[in-house]
Amino acid sequence: MWPLLVSEISLLFRRRRTWAMLAALAAVPVLxxxxxxxxxxxTPGRGPAFLDRITGNGLFVVLTALVLCTPLFLPLTVGVTxxxxxxxxxxxxxLRYLLVAPAGRFRLLVVKYVGAAVFAVAATASVVLAGTTAGLxxxxxxxxxxxxxxxxxxWVAGGRLLLVGGYVCVSLLGLSAIGLFISTLTDAPVAATAATVVLAICAQVLDALPQLDWLHPWLFSHYWLGFADLLRQPIEWGSFGSNALLQLGYLGVFGALAYGRFSTKDVLS
Structure with a gap:
Protein backbone atom coordinates (compact mmCIF):
# COMPACT_ATOMS: atom_id res chain seq x y z
CA MET A 1 0.00 0.00 0.00
CA TRP A 2 2.76 2.47 0.90
CA PRO A 3 4.59 2.23 -2.44
CA LEU A 4 1.24 2.69 -4.16
CA LEU A 5 0.48 5.76 -2.04
CA VAL A 6 3.89 7.29 -2.71
CA SER A 7 3.44 6.62 -6.41
CA GLU A 8 -0.03 8.21 -6.39
CA ILE A 9 1.11 11.39 -4.66
CA SER A 10 4.21 11.60 -6.83
CA LEU A 11 2.10 11.24 -9.97
CA LEU A 12 -0.34 13.86 -8.70
CA PHE A 13 2.38 16.48 -8.29
CA ARG A 14 4.08 15.63 -11.58
CA ARG A 15 1.01 16.64 -13.52
CA ARG A 16 0.96 20.07 -15.09
CA ARG A 17 -2.74 20.30 -14.34
CA THR A 18 -2.05 20.10 -10.60
CA TRP A 19 0.48 22.90 -10.67
CA ALA A 20 -1.74 24.99 -12.93
CA MET A 21 -4.60 24.74 -10.43
CA LEU A 22 -2.31 25.54 -7.49
CA ALA A 23 -0.91 28.54 -9.36
CA ALA A 24 -4.41 29.78 -10.16
CA LEU A 25 -5.39 29.52 -6.49
CA ALA A 26 -2.22 31.32 -5.41
CA ALA A 27 -3.00 34.10 -7.88
CA VAL A 28 -6.24 34.99 -6.08
CA PRO A 29 -4.67 36.53 -2.93
CA VAL A 30 -1.94 38.14 -5.01
CA LEU A 31 -4.51 39.84 -7.24
CA THR A 43 -14.93 50.99 1.20
CA PRO A 44 -16.06 49.60 4.56
CA GLY A 45 -18.97 47.20 4.21
CA ARG A 46 -18.41 46.57 0.51
CA GLY A 47 -16.75 43.54 -1.01
CA PRO A 48 -15.88 40.27 0.74
CA ALA A 49 -15.31 40.03 4.48
CA PHE A 50 -12.01 41.44 5.80
CA LEU A 51 -11.31 43.34 2.55
CA ASP A 52 -11.56 46.73 4.23
CA ARG A 53 -8.94 45.73 6.82
CA ILE A 54 -6.16 44.84 4.38
CA THR A 55 -4.65 48.33 4.18
CA GLY A 56 -4.17 48.35 7.94
CA ASN A 57 -2.68 44.86 8.21
CA GLY A 58 -1.41 42.60 5.44
CA LEU A 59 -2.40 39.40 7.26
CA PHE A 60 -6.01 40.07 6.30
CA VAL A 61 -5.11 39.29 2.68
CA VAL A 62 -5.17 35.59 3.58
CA LEU A 63 -8.58 35.76 5.23
CA THR A 64 -10.09 37.72 2.34
CA ALA A 65 -8.71 35.22 -0.16
CA LEU A 66 -10.09 32.26 1.81
CA VAL A 67 -13.52 33.89 1.97
CA LEU A 68 -13.44 34.15 -1.83
CA CYS A 69 -11.87 30.76 -2.58
CA THR A 70 -13.72 28.50 -0.14
CA PRO A 71 -17.18 28.68 -1.77
CA LEU A 72 -16.03 28.24 -5.39
CA PHE A 73 -12.37 27.99 -6.37
CA LEU A 74 -11.27 25.42 -3.79
CA PRO A 75 -14.30 23.14 -4.38
CA LEU A 76 -13.71 23.45 -8.12
CA THR A 77 -10.12 22.27 -7.94
CA VAL A 78 -10.88 19.57 -5.36
CA GLY A 79 -13.75 18.39 -7.54
CA VAL A 80 -11.40 18.07 -10.50
CA THR A 81 -8.92 15.99 -8.49
CA LEU A 95 -7.34 0.85 -13.88
CA ARG A 96 -7.21 -2.88 -14.51
CA TYR A 97 -3.41 -2.83 -14.33
CA LEU A 98 -3.60 -1.16 -10.92
CA LEU A 99 -5.95 -3.89 -9.73
CA VAL A 100 -3.43 -6.55 -10.71
CA ALA A 101 -1.23 -5.27 -7.87
CA PRO A 102 -1.73 -7.04 -4.52
CA ALA A 103 -3.08 -3.87 -2.90
CA GLY A 104 -6.70 -4.80 -3.64
CA ARG A 105 -9.67 -2.58 -4.38
CA PHE A 106 -10.18 -1.30 -0.85
CA ARG A 107 -6.59 -0.18 -0.48
CA LEU A 108 -6.67 1.38 -3.93
CA LEU A 109 -9.69 3.43 -2.90
CA VAL A 110 -7.91 4.51 0.29
CA VAL A 111 -4.85 5.56 -1.70
CA LYS A 112 -6.94 7.52 -4.18
CA TYR A 113 -8.81 9.29 -1.41
CA VAL A 114 -5.62 10.14 0.45
CA GLY A 115 -4.24 11.58 -2.78
CA ALA A 116 -7.34 13.79 -3.16
CA ALA A 117 -7.06 14.87 0.48
CA VAL A 118 -3.38 15.73 0.05
CA PHE A 119 -4.30 17.93 -2.89
CA ALA A 120 -6.95 19.67 -0.77
CA VAL A 121 -4.25 20.47 1.80
CA ALA A 122 -1.87 21.68 -0.92
CA ALA A 123 -4.60 23.84 -2.48
CA THR A 124 -5.41 25.52 0.83
CA ALA A 125 -1.71 25.94 1.61
CA SER A 126 -1.13 27.67 -1.73
CA VAL A 127 -3.76 30.29 -0.88
CA VAL A 128 -2.43 30.79 2.65
CA LEU A 129 1.23 31.02 1.62
CA ALA A 130 0.61 33.30 -1.35
CA GLY A 131 -1.68 35.54 0.72
CA THR A 132 0.81 35.77 3.57
CA THR A 133 3.67 36.60 1.22
CA ALA A 134 1.70 39.24 -0.67
CA GLY A 135 0.43 40.77 2.56
CA LEU A 136 3.91 40.99 4.09
CA TRP A 155 2.86 35.73 15.81
CA VAL A 156 -0.36 34.79 17.56
CA ALA A 157 -2.29 35.98 14.50
CA GLY A 158 -0.09 33.76 12.33
CA GLY A 159 -1.05 30.79 14.50
CA ARG A 160 -4.70 31.69 14.04
CA LEU A 161 -4.19 31.74 10.27
CA LEU A 162 -2.77 28.21 10.44
CA LEU A 163 -5.85 27.12 12.38
CA VAL A 164 -8.07 28.72 9.74
CA GLY A 165 -6.15 26.88 7.02
CA GLY A 166 -6.63 23.61 8.90
CA TYR A 167 -10.34 24.37 9.22
CA VAL A 168 -10.64 24.85 5.46
CA CYS A 169 -8.75 21.61 4.80
CA VAL A 170 -11.16 19.70 7.03
CA SER A 171 -14.08 21.34 5.22
CA LEU A 172 -12.98 19.78 1.92
CA LEU A 173 -12.77 16.19 3.19
CA GLY A 174 -16.46 15.48 2.67
CA LEU A 175 -16.43 16.85 -0.87
CA SER A 176 -13.39 14.69 -1.66
CA ALA A 177 -15.30 11.59 -0.52
CA ILE A 178 -18.29 12.56 -2.67
CA GLY A 179 -16.00 13.02 -5.67
CA LEU A 180 -14.43 9.62 -5.05
CA PHE A 181 -17.84 7.94 -4.99
CA ILE A 182 -19.00 9.67 -8.16
CA SER A 183 -15.73 8.70 -9.80
CA THR A 184 -16.60 5.00 -9.29
CA LEU A 185 -19.87 5.45 -11.17
CA THR A 186 -18.41 6.38 -14.54
CA ASP A 187 -15.39 5.94 -16.78
CA ALA A 188 -15.56 9.59 -17.91
CA PRO A 189 -13.49 11.82 -15.59
CA VAL A 190 -15.04 15.00 -17.01
CA ALA A 191 -18.51 13.78 -16.05
CA ALA A 192 -17.37 12.86 -12.52
CA THR A 193 -15.66 16.22 -12.09
CA ALA A 194 -18.66 18.17 -13.35
CA ALA A 195 -21.07 16.26 -11.12
CA THR A 196 -18.91 16.86 -8.04
CA VAL A 197 -18.61 20.59 -8.67
CA VAL A 198 -22.34 20.92 -9.42
CA LEU A 199 -23.17 19.18 -6.14
CA ALA A 200 -20.90 21.60 -4.27
CA ILE A 201 -22.71 24.55 -5.85
CA CYS A 202 -26.17 23.05 -5.24
CA ALA A 203 -25.35 22.44 -1.58
CA GLN A 204 -24.46 26.10 -1.12
CA VAL A 205 -27.60 27.23 -2.94
CA LEU A 206 -29.74 25.06 -0.66
CA ASP A 207 -27.84 26.41 2.35
CA ALA A 208 -28.81 29.94 1.33
CA LEU A 209 -32.56 29.21 1.32
CA PRO A 210 -34.16 30.08 4.68
CA GLN A 211 -37.09 27.79 3.88
CA LEU A 212 -34.73 24.82 4.28
CA ASP A 213 -33.37 25.65 7.73
CA TRP A 214 -33.97 22.07 8.86
CA LEU A 215 -31.66 20.79 6.11
CA HIS A 216 -28.78 23.24 6.55
CA PRO A 217 -26.91 21.44 9.38
CA TRP A 218 -26.73 18.30 7.21
CA LEU A 219 -25.24 19.96 4.14
CA PHE A 220 -21.50 19.37 3.77
CA SER A 221 -20.99 23.03 2.86
CA HIS A 222 -22.88 24.45 5.86
CA TYR A 223 -19.83 25.16 8.04
CA TRP A 224 -17.38 26.07 5.27
CA LEU A 225 -17.17 29.72 6.32
CA GLY A 226 -17.41 29.05 10.04
CA PHE A 227 -13.69 29.68 10.49
CA ALA A 228 -14.56 33.18 11.69
CA ASP A 229 -15.07 31.62 15.14
CA LEU A 230 -11.32 30.98 15.24
CA LEU A 231 -10.76 34.73 15.10
CA ARG A 232 -12.28 35.42 18.50
CA GLN A 233 -10.79 35.62 21.97
CA PRO A 234 -11.09 33.04 23.38
CA ILE A 235 -11.41 30.74 20.40
CA GLU A 236 -14.87 29.26 19.89
CA TRP A 237 -14.35 25.63 18.90
CA GLY A 238 -18.01 24.77 18.32
CA SER A 239 -17.98 25.33 14.56
CA PHE A 240 -14.69 23.47 14.16
CA GLY A 241 -16.03 20.43 16.01
CA SER A 242 -19.37 20.44 14.19
CA ASN A 243 -17.63 20.82 10.85
CA ALA A 244 -15.19 17.99 11.57
CA LEU A 245 -17.99 15.62 12.65
CA LEU A 246 -20.06 16.49 9.59
CA GLN A 247 -17.16 15.94 7.19
CA LEU A 248 -16.24 12.64 8.86
CA GLY A 249 -19.86 11.57 8.49
CA TYR A 250 -19.78 12.31 4.77
CA LEU A 251 -16.46 10.52 4.52
CA GLY A 252 -17.88 7.43 6.21
CA VAL A 253 -21.09 7.35 4.16
CA PHE A 254 -19.65 8.10 0.74
CA GLY A 255 -16.51 6.08 1.42
CA ALA A 256 -18.73 3.06 2.12
CA LEU A 257 -20.80 3.77 -0.99
CA ALA A 258 -17.64 4.07 -3.08
CA TYR A 259 -16.35 0.73 -1.80
CA GLY A 260 -19.72 -0.93 -2.30
CA ARG A 261 -19.81 0.25 -5.89
CA PHE A 262 -16.14 -0.33 -6.71
CA SER A 263 -15.91 -3.78 -5.11
CA THR A 264 -18.61 -5.12 -7.46
CA LYS A 265 -17.70 -3.09 -10.52
CA ASP A 266 -16.62 -4.89 -13.67
CA VAL A 267 -13.38 -3.23 -14.70
CA LEU A 268 -12.93 -3.52 -18.45
CA SER A 269 -10.40 -0.77 -19.03
Missing part, protein backbone atom coordinates in the same frame (compact mmCIF):
# COMPACT_ATOMS: atom_id res chain seq x y z
CA UNK A 32 -6.47 40.99 -4.18
CA UNK A 33 -3.36 42.47 -2.58
CA UNK A 34 -2.21 44.20 -5.77
CA UNK A 35 -5.68 45.63 -6.45
CA UNK A 36 -5.99 47.06 -2.93
CA UNK A 37 -2.42 48.38 -3.05
CA UNK A 38 -2.98 50.17 -6.35
CA UNK A 39 -6.25 51.77 -5.27
CA UNK A 40 -4.87 52.64 -1.80
CA UNK A 41 -8.36 52.42 -0.29
CA UNK A 42 -11.33 50.17 0.37
CA UNK A 82 -11.37 13.76 -6.62
CA UNK A 83 -13.56 13.20 -9.67
CA UNK A 84 -10.52 12.02 -11.59
CA UNK A 85 -9.41 9.45 -8.99
CA UNK A 86 -11.02 6.28 -10.39
CA UNK A 87 -12.69 7.56 -13.56
CA UNK A 88 -9.39 9.00 -14.78
CA UNK A 89 -7.65 5.64 -14.49
CA UNK A 90 -10.56 3.93 -16.22
CA UNK A 91 -10.60 6.51 -18.99
CA UNK A 92 -6.87 6.03 -19.62
CA UNK A 93 -7.17 2.24 -19.54
CA UNK A 94 -4.83 1.84 -16.56
CA UNK A 137 5.40 42.54 0.97
CA UNK A 138 2.71 45.10 0.15
CA UNK A 139 1.21 46.15 3.49
CA UNK A 140 2.28 46.84 7.06
CA UNK A 141 1.93 44.03 9.57
CA UNK A 142 1.28 44.63 13.23
CA UNK A 143 -1.11 43.70 16.03
CA UNK A 144 -4.28 42.14 14.63
CA UNK A 145 -7.76 43.10 15.91
CA UNK A 146 -10.00 40.07 16.36
CA UNK A 147 -13.73 39.97 15.73
CA UNK A 148 -14.65 40.63 19.35
CA UNK A 149 -12.35 43.66 19.62
CA UNK A 150 -9.35 42.05 21.33
CA UNK A 151 -5.92 42.58 19.77
CA UNK A 152 -3.23 39.90 19.38
CA UNK A 153 0.35 40.09 18.19
CA UNK A 154 1.47 39.10 14.68
Missing amino acids: IAVAVRLTHST SGDTIAGEAGQGT LLFPVGPVPLLNGDVVGP
